Amino acid sequence: MRISLTERVSGAIVLIALILFTLLPFVALLSVALSPPNTLPSGISFLRELHWENFVTAFQLAQFPTLMVSSATLVIIVVPLVTLLATMAAYALTWLRVPFAAVLFVVFLMGLTIPTESLITPLYLTMRDLQLTNTVWSVALPLAAFQIPFGVFWMRTHFLGMPAELEEAAQLDGSGPFRTFFQIQLPLARQAIATMVILSFLWTWNHFILTLVMIDDPSKRTVGGALAGFQGAQATDVVMLCAAALLMMIPTLAVFMIFQRQFSAALLQGSVKA
Incomplete structure (x- = not known):
């Protein structure tokens, strides 16, 4: 054309x-x-x-080295957990004979419609009863639960685009569900998984509401949570706030620049059929 x-x-x-x-x-x-x-x-x-010294001052005032360690710890817990559980659930709902698979998928879709803010109070009460407040798990577990519905939706879309002959050939070969999933389907889902990992990283790194509510100790908060506290502490210094915001964005921009090819390829996957 x-x-x-x-x-x-x-x-x-x-x-x-x-x-x-x-x-x-x-x-x-x-x-x-x-x-x-x-x-x-x-x-x-x-x-x-x-x-340029404003960035050095903001870096020191916000204690970014300590907070980046907390953010990295949260990412290390949440991203692999979301990736593994969402991918396995999507594969099961797509190819395995799971009872009420359609109903379960609708339940996952409903999870995408629930605002995070509406669950803050019950989540805090639950974590308090479990004695997990002021720990990384009080933020990591809810964040993983919030991200899994999108991960299931995203990976199920990928698995639906895969030819059924793959599953049939694996069954004829005598491969069980686990072997088929890890040795056949996962290598073919690299681009879709890479996109989900990038999005999960961005959502986890930039999240701040749960951090502010669940963690009282400022030294244990993440970079996103610290920025809100930094805003309260330096409310009259707009220059320092903007410098701190730019410092916070550097890791997310770096991750996106490094994996932008995988991200674009996954978004375009399936748009052109032979």
């Missing part, structure tokens, strides 16, 4: 507008972060002097 010059120009204009719409908030954030400390910048401005 040939694309006319008008369609190309209009498409380019729309893409440029979207790029500018996306980048302008980051430019404004960087402009404020590089402004003189203890000032109230009005927005994007051309600064004569760039105060």
Whole structure:
């Protein structure tokens, strides 16, 4: 199909507008972060002097090294747990004869519609009764539960796109469900799993509500939770807040830049059929 010059120009204009719409908030954030400390910048401005030392000050005030260890610990627990459980559940609902599989899948979909904020109070009471508050498990377990419904939906979509001949050939070979899952299906699901891992990492690293509620000790909070506390402690210093926000975004941007090819490939998987 040939694309006319008008369609190309209009498409380019729309893409440029979207790029500018996306980048302008980051430019404004960087402009404020590089402004003189203890000032109230009005927005994007051309600064004569760039105060890069603001990032060092924000790094020290927010105790980022300690908080990054807490965030990394949370990621190490949540991401593998979500990936394994969601992938296994999606495979079972797709290819195994699970009783009431359709009903179970609807239950998982309903989990996507529940706002996290509405469950904060019962979750806190439950974790308090289990004596898990002020520990990483009080945040990791609820976060994993919140992310598994999307993981099941995402991986089930992938498994539905796989040919049924794979399962039939595995059964004729005498492979059981576990061997078929780990040796045949998992290697073919690398791109879909990579995308789920990236999204789970982003959601876990940036989450802050559960951290603020479940953990009282500021030194045990994650980077996201610390930013909210940092905002309260440095409410009059907008420059430090913007510098701390940019520091918090560095790991997520790095992960996305490293795995962007896998992410794009998984999103486009199945869109073109031979």
